[in-house]
Amino acid sequence: MTEAERDAYHAEKMKKKKVARDRILATKTEEKGLLIVHTGKGKGKSTAAFGMVFRALGNGMRVGVVQFVKGVWNTGERDALDKFPGQVTINAMGEGFTWDVADRQRDLAAAAKAWEQARALIADPSYDMVLLDELNICLRYDYLPIAEVVEALKNKPADKHVIVTGRNAKDELIEIADLVTEMTEIKHHFRAGVKAQKGIEF
Amino acid sequence: MTEAERDAYHAEKMKKKKVARDRILATKTEEKGLLIVHTGKGKGKSTAAFGMVFRALGNGMRVGVVQFVKGVWNTGERDALDKFPGQVTINAMGEGFTWDVADRQRDLAAAAKAWEQARALIADPSYDMVLLDELNICLRYDYLPIAEVVEALKNKPADKHVIVTGRNAKDELIEIADLVTEMTEIKHHFRAGVKAQKGIEF
Numbered sequence: 001m002t003e004a005e006r007d008a009y010h011a012e013k014m015k016k017k018k019v020a021r022d023r024i025l026a027t028k029t030e031e032k033g034l035l036i037v038h039t040g041k042g043k044g045k046s047t048a049a050f051g052m053v054f055r056a057l058g059n060g061m062r063v064g065v066v067q068f069v070k071g072v073w074n075t076g077e078r079d080a081l082d083k084f085p086g087q088v089t090i091n092a093m094g095e096g097f098t099w100d101v102a103d104r105q106r107d108l109a110a111a112a113k114a115w116e117q118a119r120a121l122i123a124d125p126s127y128d129m130v131l132l133d134e135l136n137i138c139l140r141y142d143y144l145p146i147a148e149v150v151e152a153l154k155n156k157p158a159d160k161h162v163i164v165t166g167r168n169a170k171d172e173l174i175e176i177a178d179l180v181t182e183m184t185e186i187k188h189h190f191r192a193g194v195k196a197q198k199g200i201e202f
Numbered sequence: 203m204t205e206a207e208r209d210a211y212h213a214e215k216m217k218k219k220k221v222a223r224d225r226i227l228a229t230k231t232e233e234k235g236l237l238i239v240h241t242g243k244g245k246g247k248s249t250a251a252f253g254m255v256f257r258a259l260g261n262g263m264r265v266g267v268v269q270f271v272k273g274v275w276n277t278g279e280r281d282a283l284d285k286f287p288g289q290v291t292i293n294a295m296g297e298g299f300t301w302d303v304a305d306r307q308r309d310l311a312a313a314a315k316a317w318e319q320a321r322a323l324i325a326d327p328s329y330d331m332v333l334l335d336e337l338n339i340c341l342r343y344d345y346l347p348i349a350e351v352v353e354a355l356k357n358k359p360a361d362k363h364v365i366v367t368g369r370n371a372k373d374e375l376i377e378i379a380d381l382v383t384e385m386t387e388i389k390h391h392f393r394a395g396v397k398a399q400k401g402i403e404f
Contacts, residue, residue: 038246039388040233043381044240047257049255051251051253052249059278075218075261076258076259076260077381079261086397179245181387182244186376
């Protein structure tokens with residue numbers, strides 16, 4: 001690359017950054033932290049949330065994640081998130097879940113601990129976005145009181161984005177959400193006997 | 203961090219990596235590149251694809267992206283992808299689109315060029331995953347021949363993952379896909395007058 005090419009490259013990059021910044025500033029007065037719900041039986045609920053997390057990280061935002069149930073956040077996600085040191089906090093409380101009837105007390109304790117962590121991240125002004133991954137499943141099994149969760153999310157800081165994922169989102173949650181997307185499975189390769197794939201399922 | 207703590211940290215990290223690698227190897231013989239379609243009118247189609255791209259990058263895979271229509275791949279995504287130099291190639295052919303009746307010839311040329319790029323990425327064995335973002339919209343407006351696209355995707359290398367996004371996926375495409383997810387909008391904040399948000403829409 002010649003010096004002139006480098007200059008042109010830089011000018012182009014700066015121009016793009018300016019356009020982006022101007023657009024951000026133009027909408028600044030209208031900004032509002034959103035409560036977003038991804039539900040439905042299809043794939044992509046947590047993956048779309050994961051995409052939003054990366055978009056936010058790319059924008060220099062700080063993101064907190066609480067993983068309520070051990071799930072899609074595996075090696076690939078973790079290794080990718082390691083590229084943003086200091087910008088993201090992950091609480092994989094779901095590791096404590098057993099989903100074993102005999103151990104329901106332990107599951108309840110794990111859910112309560114995860115929720116406590118979620119509340120702390122939502123209250124912490126240094127986080128711009130909080131992802132409550134698979135919170136819906138805890139609510140569905142009444143591992144957490146829906147009234148308390150709804151009350152906390154309704155009273156979240158105005159500028160904070162909160163994303164809740166998991167099938168069977170409760171009506172009370174849908175009611176207070178700004179954006180609800182349902183992922184529906186039309187066709188799935190597992191039915192055809194194909195195994196879990198690197199880069200797809202983990 | 204003391205030396206002993208560092209050792210323990212490293213051992214833990216290596217253990218995790220080994221578990222991940224073992225799991226990959228265990229499924230190796232069953233692996234098959236998937237054709238995945240994200241469609242529907244709801245949000246999250248490209249964002250979920252974006253999440254899959256990051257998961258793949260975190261797994262050390264190489265990913266090619268063709269953006270058929272200028273869309274959701276903005277500053278946040280670009281800056282986040284910059285964290286994976288050498289692993290990802292982005293072709294934003296959509297910049298050439300005008301969606302102007304008077305300029306249809308130019309749009310057709312842009313679609314043809316994007317598709318040519320897509321074919322090259324799919325054929326290139328150094329890419330593990332190829333995202334054809336908003337290809338569906340080009341197919342819907344017959345900017346590309348569906349028969350030719352279906353033929354090419356049916357004959358893609360067996361181990362390659364291809365993700366196609368965009369509303370109104372054609373039946374011919376759904377027919378040959380391994381995994382199809384429909385994103386349905388249940389509730390949207392734009393209706394309530396809230397503007398596009400950093401970290402959410404861009």
